[in-house]
Amino acid sequence: xxAPNRELPGLRFKLWRLAxxxxxxxxxxxxxxxxxxxxxxxxxxxxxxxxxxxGVSFAVQPGELFGLxxxxxxxxxxxxxxISGLLTPTAGRVRVMGxxxxxxxxxxxxxxxxxxQDIALYEDLSAADNLQYWGGAQGMRDPALRSxxxxxxxxxxxxxxxxxxxxxxxxxxxRRLNMACGIIHRPKVLLLDEPTVGVDPQSRxxxxxxxxxxxxxxxxxxxxxxxxxxxxxxxxxxxIVDRGKVIxxxxxxxxxxxxxxxxLLRFTGRFQPDAVRxxxxxxxxxxxxxxxxxxxxxxxxxxxxRLPAIFSALAASxxxxxxxxxxxxxxxxLFIKLTGKELRE
Ligand SMILES: Nc1ncnc2c1ncn2[C@@H]1O[C@H](COP(=O)(O)OP(=O)(O)OP(=O)(O)O)[C@@H](O)[C@H]1O
Ligand SMILES: [Mg+2]
Numbered sequence: 001x002x003a004p005n006r007e008l009p010g011l012r013f014k015l016w017r018l019a020x021x022x023x024x025x026x027x028x029x030x031x032x033x034x035x036x037x038x039x040x041x042x043x044x045x046x047x048x049x050x051x052x053x054x055g056v057s058f059a060v061q062p063g064e065l066f067g068l069x070x071x072x073x074x075x076x077x078x079x080x081x082x083i084s085g086l087l088t089p090t091a092g093r094v095r096v097m098g099x100x101x102x103x104x105x106x107x108x109x110x111x112x113x114x115x116x117q118d119i120a121l122y123e124d125l126s127a128a129d130n131l132q133y134w135g136g137a138q139g140m141r142d143p144a145l146r147s148x149x150x151x152x153x154x155x156x157x158x159x160x161x162x163x164x165x166x167x168x169x170x171x172x173x174x175r176r177l178n179m180a181c182g183i184i185h186r187p188k189v190l191l192l193d194e195p196t197v198g199v200d201p202q203s204r205x206x207x208x209x210x211x212x213x214x215x216x217x218x219x220x221x222x223x224x225x226x227x228x229x230x231x232x233x234x235x236x237x238x239x240i241v242d243r244g245k246v247i248x249x250x251x252x253x254x255x256x257x258x259x260x261x262x263x264l265l266r267f268t269g270r271f272q273p274d275a276v277r278x279x280x281x282x283x284x285x286x287x288x289x290x291x292x293x294x295x296x297x298x299x300x301x302x303x304x305x306r307l308p309a310i311f312s313a314l315a316a317s318x319x320x321x322x323x324x325x326x327x328x329x330x331x332x333x334l335f336i337k338l339t340g341k342e343l344r345e
Contacts, residue, residue, distance in 0.1 A: 035059075035061065036059040036060060036095075037060060037096065037111070037188060037189050037220035038058075038059060038060040038066075038083060038094075038096055038189060039093070039094070039096075040057055040058050040059065040079070040082075040083065041057050041092055041093045041094075042056075042057055042093070043056045043057070043079065043082055043092035043093075043094060044090045044091040044092050045075075045078050045081075045082055045087060045090050046090045051244055052075045052078040052244055053075040053078050053079050053082065053244045054075070054244035054245050055092070055244075055245060056239075056241065056244070056245070057092075057246065058239050058246065060220050060221075060222055061220065062188070063215055063218045063219070064215065064236050064237065065211065065212070065221045065236050066220075066221065066223065066236065066237050066238065066239075067223050067224070067225060067230075067234065067235030067237070068080075068222065068224040068238070068239055069224075069225055069228060069231040069235075069239070069240050069241065069331065069335075070224075070240060070242055071226055071242065072226065073243075074241040074242050074244070075241055075243070075244040076193065076194075076226075076241060077117055077224070078244075079224075079241075080114070080193050080222070080224060082094055082101070083101060083112075083191060083222070084101075084112060084191055085108065085109050088102065089101075089102065094108075096108035096112060096189055097110075097111045097188065097189065111187060111188040112189050112191065113182045113183050113184075113185065113186075113187025113190045113191070114182055114190075114191045115179050115182035115191065115192045115193060116182075116193055117193040117224075119175065119178045120178065120181070121166050121174060121178060121181065122166065123166050123167040124165055124167065125166060126162060126163050126164055126165055126166065127153065127161060127163075127164065127166060127177050127180075128149055128162040130177060131149045131152060131153070131177075131180060131181060131184055132149060134181040134184055135148065135184040135185060138184065138185035139185070148184060152180040153180070155180070155210055155213075156176040156177065156179065156180045156210070157206055158173060158177060158180070161173065170200070171198050172198075172199040172200040172203030173203070175196065175197075175198070175199045175203060175207065176206060176207060178195070179192075179195055179207055179210060183210070183214060188218075188219060188220065189219070189222075190214055190219050190220070190221045191222050192211065192221065192223045192224065193224050194225055194226070195207055195211070195223075196208070196225070208230070208233075211223060211234060212234070223235060228330065228331040228332050228335070231331060232330070232331055235252070237249070237250060237251050238250075238331075240255070240335060240338070242335075247338045248334065248338060252331075255334055256328070256329050256334070262287070262299040262300050262301045262303065262329070263299070263300060263301070263304070263328055263329065264289070264297060264298070264299055264303075264326070264327040265297065265310070265325070265326055266296075266297050266325045266326075267295070267296040267298075267323070267324050268294060268295055268296075268321075268322050268323045269294070269320045269321040269323070270293065270319065270320040271291060271292070271293055271295075271317070271319045272293075272318065272319070273291035273292065275317040275318065275319075276288070276291050276296060276314065276317045276319055278317070279316050280298070280310070280314075280317075282313075283306070283309055285300055285301055286300045286306065287299045287300070296314075296319070298310065303326055304326060307324075
């Protein structure tokens with residue numbers, strides 16, 4: 001298939017050009033065991049006066065799903081741009097598979113797959129032709145490319161629409177194809193920039209499954225999002241970013257412990273507020289947040305383990321409990337605590 005003659009703006013097009021470049025100059029991989037496939041050290045990127053990324057550091061292992069969680073303008077796409085070679089860092093170091101992205105960019109980019117935030121597809125081409133094009137740009141050839149195209153079409157659930165022009169696709173279908181183009185060449189390091197924005201729930205589920213499958217297969221995945229639920233359900237570790245800085249980093253459990261927050265227990269039923277307070281006051285570490293005749297809210301560390309003691313104290317106060325819900329400290333509450341604002345602006 002001939003390359004379309006109009007230029008596709010954006011990251012993937014530039015990667016294609018770089019891919020062309022690296023086929024001419026293919027340096028050997030260093031023979032050492034890599035602990036981290038992405039290493040970002042004190043990364044800084046300024047656009048004139050504006051410092052979009054301000055001293056960001058993190059590292060991601062093979063098979064790990066690392067999240068960059070932050071609101072609009074936090075610097076997520078700029079960070080991805082510096083890793084992929086689209087942008088040149090103002091200061092700091094970025095290595096991919098041990099290769100410095102500035103001094104050894106060709107080798108660094110060889111391992112990369114990128115799913116850009118702005119969909120990078122040829123609208124007039126079919127799904128299969130887009131995959132053929134991007135696979136070819138990454139140096140893949142038939143018959144391996146043909147069978148891989150069938151595989152990713154199946155993974156994305158687009159096999160029945162493979163021959164249709166992309167312009168007829170829904171937003172969710174385009175997002176799925178955008179993802180397929182990023183993984184067609186089985187990259188060892190996958191950069192995903194908000195890949196589920198604006199998709200229907202069905203496409204979201206499929207996309208998230210694909211991301212998990214990539215990590216399970218050993219791919220090092222960097223996933224940016226401003227959806228805290230996605231970060232919570234998907235990522236092994238994450239960095240919360242705001243205004244170009246990492247404000248917290250770690251596993252979900254570590255971040256929750258930074259929060260130092262207790263679980264919230266909400267009971268509905270019939271309560272005698274004074275009697276409930278008296279009855280619960282002997283239980284150490286349990287705070288009554290709200291006690292009303294029909295609602296009772298308690299805060300406690302490791303609340304699920306304290307439930308039996310809480311229920312017997314409630315029974316002693318002659319409370320009738322109809323429903324109980326336990327809410328764990330969330331990234332949203334952590335973000336509010338650290339920045340004083342909500343993640344969704
Ligand atoms: N090419 C550019 N020139 C000037 N400023 C830029 C450029 N790219 C990004 N910025 C600015 O850098 C900051 C970080 O932008 P970036 O796109 O990295 O944020 P983001 O976290 O990806 O946000 P979103 O969730 O909206 O995609 C913003 O203030 C943005 O306006
Ligand atoms: Mg962005």
